[in-house]
Amino acid sequence: METDLKLIDENGRRLDGRRPDELRPLRIEAGVLRRADGSAYVEWGLNKIYAAVYGPRECHPRHLQNPQRALVQCRYNMASFSVGDRKRPGPDRRSQEISKIISEALEHVVFTEFFPRTSIDVYIEVVEANAGTRCAGLTAASVALADAGVPMKGLVASCAAGKVANTVVLDLTKEEDNFGQADIPFGLVPRTGEIVLLQMDGDLSIEEFTQGVEMATRACHQIHELQKEALRRRYGVAAGEQLAAGPEEAA
């Protein structure tokens, strides 16, 4: 796509004033939905996304049940009003793809073998979108899973990198995504350094790709801290507060 927008100015600043390796403002809140087993809300730049987790619960339809492990079923959905032009509601090719990759990313960290024959359902609702929703959705979903008490090997943090005006940048906005040259959604388990989501749209040289992945890795560690902070806040635990684990510790 052609544009006369100047995506990066003379000072190396982007349209919203960020440096190439800077994230948009990110706010995470855990436990926002009362009826869900676990939930999270993420405001990431102009993205607004809810994630809800139900389960582990009985898996329906029955033929999908796996006698050895739980299924992680994710549904990514964009509200019709989440984008500039009204989005036709309902699942489309794009949201099916995103649902699948997020399910697979989360399945990697959940101890699915603890809950045979069940399904862990993750619902991601994009209320406002401004590029990077799959990463924001995955970030929110992993907080929601922890909030639901689902056993996991670690949280998943996710962030995109890309190339805009011949510069490798982190966390693209809508304009940068539309008029940029490449986009790499990236998901990481910060504890182990395992990559659970990696896609690429556009062309990048090996050097640019490596640089983008390094940038996103660093960002994911930052995001991981915010995720942990959100969960701590949810359970109202002040720093250094003494907690009781069971009746034997009761006062």
Place this chain on the structure above:
Amino acid sequence: MSETAPARPAARELVLPGEALEAKGLRPGAGVFSDGRQLYASVLGIRSVRNNALHIVPLVGRYIPVPGDEVIGKIIDVMSSSWLVDIHSPYPAPLHTDEVPWRVEFGETHKFMQVGDAILCRVASVDEVKRVRVTMQDYGLRKLQGGLLVEIPHSKVPRVIGKNGSMIGLLKTGTQCRIIVGQNGRIWLDGELDHVLLAVQAIRLIEAEAHRLGLTEKVKALLAAGPAPTPR
């Protein structure tokens, strides 16, 4: 259970999934996994050391049935020779007519228990694919008539019961209610309406503050204030 509590309990902190745990000489217990070198928490919960093993006591999460657990179930389906019981876990549990304290003819199950009835039952067996069977054939196991059911996360049941049943004793004397606590986090209450409401308040307090110290004092204070009917 720990023999004697240490004079000064170590600070207990909230741990998150994937968090590395300080565990010198401790075995991994529930909610803990190892990558071969280091122990990590797998669930969101509170660190606890018992019998030389490090456990993470979860704050939330689903009840997974364990044989021998006394649970409160709800009948969700009636078949000719069995009932299907919801025990608040991902797995529904069939209750066969052989496992009830009555003699039930084939096709007459509906005369004994119907959809919506609450029962006190015991998890008889759980196999490797988590097929659960429950039984009502034991002392004290029965259909629960009347009363009110309250649900809390199953991980907070030990706090409601307390050390040697101290908390549940406090609740029973403080509210004059009949109270049955199922291991699956369902609590059955029966008594005067005001008293039941007070008991519910107390249970909600325990639920909210389960991971804090000084809980007994707070519950005592609430119960001492007496039944102030504030319907929730």
